[in-house]
Amino acid sequence: MTLRVGVVGGGQLARMMIAPAVELGVEIRVLAEDEGMSAALAATAVGDYRDAETVLAFAREVDVITFDHEHVPQDVLAALVDAGVAVHPGPAPLGVAQDKLVMRARMAELALPQPDWAAVADATHLQAFLDEHGGRAVVKTPRGGYDGKGVRVVTAATEADDWFAALAEDAGGGSLLVEELVDFRRELAQQVARRPSGEVRAYPVVETVQRGGVCAEVIAPGPRAEERVRLVAAEIGVAVAEGLGVTGMLAVELFETSDDRILINELAMRPHNSGHWTQDGAVTSQFEQHLRAVLDLPLGSTDAVAPWAVMINVLGGPATGTLDERFAAAMAAQPAAKIHTYGKAPRPGRKVGHVNVIGDDLDDVVYVARAAASFFD
Structure with missing residues (x-):
């Protein structure tokens, strides 16, 4: 059947x-x-x-x-x-992904590493947090934010007054999430798949490059990720999946700090932008793995099929013409590139596709991926 x-x-x-x-x-x-x-x-x-x-x-x-x-x-x-x-995933883990304050509280309960944080109900509490953290912090709306939306770096509590007012109007009260402004050297992402019967598999940790709060590039595996970083990232991913009872794909966005800590930034309980490289760069893509996991079928290998994979997001698309008009030129110029499109009309800032390239030399792989993606600017 x-x-x-x-x-x-x-x-x-x-x-x-x-x-x-x-x-x-x-x-x-x-x-x-x-x-x-x-x-x-x-x-x-x-x-x-x-x-x-x-x-x-x-x-x-x-x-x-x-x-x-x-x-x-x-x-x-x-x-x-x-x-x-x-x-799959069920209501309880999805509830953690839906509310950043709940997520921070659950990570604390699981004793997992994360930035210093607080729930702040008004400007007085926000200012107190700022005073304790060098006068700068990150404020987030607990629900609904993505791709840089609902996130602000603030130096004064008054910079979040409109968000406090919106909470009071829409929800009759509530709190914002404030976090320490982490001094990080780069952002990483760890993907894990877990099926209902408990089998778990982790993918190689990757480096993500953000532009304007949106993921622009992913390099797999993360360059210069020493064994300690790889092990810690995988341990964190598995601990989140098992601790929350996640079923399906899980992405844990991470900070690698300037003082060598690995901290949890965000969670996504589904296939994720940081895993698009797996379509062409891993034995089992994140999309196949998600289907296997939610159906409780044996999970596939997460091994990479080449030393390096690079994913470049196509953001916005061409200012004139259509994406379709650029395909042939991109394919002819860079036949090693795999081009994936989403059937979306171009719009500034919109994710309308991505390019994957795999190979033995990272510099060459990056060049080919960027060159292919440039045809869609």
Whole structure:
């Protein structure tokens, strides 16, 4: 009998699950937010993921529900579980990914390394934190932020007054998250896959390059990542997955600090931008691995297939013309590059695709990847 996976959310992550699903003989269905989304090839329904009846009706046609994003409300997740639907990841770990204050508290309970932080309900508490941390800090909205949104570096408590006012208006109160401004030398990401029966596999730790709060490049494995860094990053990833009961793919974004600490920055419980390199650079891509994990099938090898892999995001796309018009030129100029597109119209700052290149020499791999991506600027 064919296994059926239902993905809530029709973005590019759902889109990139389609090919491995076909290869695994898995039937994939997508509940898309709107017509014409990235995963339209597999979209079997269009509806509001915030409506329990809509999601329940979709879930009745599949064997397991998983997600393209972490925004499905807890009451909808609870309704799925109450109806006997297999949901991976489940409501509890997703709740940690949905609220940064909850995430910080759970990481503290698990005794995992992270920046100094506090929940601040007003400007007085925020100023007290600033005074204790050299007059600078990072303020984050607990829910909804991504790709640099909902994040500010502040030097005065008044710089978050609008966010405090919005919390009071929208939620009748609440707190912002404030964190120490970490002195880091680079950002890393550790991906882990875990299936419901407990098997866990970790991918090589990677280095991520952020521009404007958005991931621009990923290098796998992270250059100059000595054995200690590799081991610590993997241990942190596995500890988060097991400690929270994550099922499916997990990405742990990390800081490597100037004083040689490895600290947890953010979590994502799904395939993640930092793992797109695995499509061409690992034995098992993160998208195939996610499907295996949520179906509780044996996990695939996470070994790299070449010494180096580089992923470059295509952000925004060309100012004129279409992405399609650039494909042939990019392919002809850089035949070693693998070009992945998301079926999205170009828009400033929007992730519309990525380029993967693998090889033996890092400088050459970086050059080819950047050269291929430049055709889509």
